Amino acid sequence: MSTLDPDRELMEILDRVAAQDEAALKALYDRTSSKLYGLALRIVRDRDAAEDVLQEAFVSIWRGAANYRASLSPPLAWMGLIVRSRALDALRKRTADRAGVTEELDEMLAETLEGDSPNPMDVSEASQQAFALHQCLTRLEARQREVVSLAYLRDQSHGELAEQLKLPLGTVKTWIRRGLDQLRNCMARYA
Secondary structure (H helix, E strand, C coil), X not given: CCXXXXXXXXXXXXXXXXXXXXXXXXXXXXXXXHHHHHHHHHHHCCHHHHHHHHHXXXXXXXXXXXXXXXXXXXXXXXXXXXXXXXXXXXXXXXXCCCCCHHHHHXXXXXXXXXXXXXXXXXXXXXXXXXXXXXXXXXXXXXXXXXXXXXXXXXXXXXXXXXXXXXXXXXXXXXXXXXXXXXXXXXXXXXX
């Protein structure tokens, strides 16, 4: 693997982890554990707790690697958010006084995961928007969801869709228009 694109390498390793490749999990751990441990340690401020957080995070990564979407976030940011979540859970269990911690954690996360990748908070917001979009798409009828998805994810024209799905052009246009209206209304509730 090339060292010129570490994100691409991590994506490939995550694909292998998603296929339950234990060697890939070890490789992923070897490549990222020091940064992720550092993040956990900065949040929980206890070595033993940070080790527990890191272990829980890698269990979550093992189980959730198939859900990782490179289009939503870089791999290290995605893993960093998992570690952050586990660390915050550990803090909640350990102490009730968390005043001011969130801002401090966000600064630490930004310092830990610096680079050309998007800001982890932006990634988190994008992930939340992606989750909201997914929830809204599931509320569409199956055929309507298919037409909207093909139109926007594969950038197909109305005519191409009508031909591919063997539907009248007017039906395709109506389904897309109504689907987008439903998505717009649904997404407004998440905003």
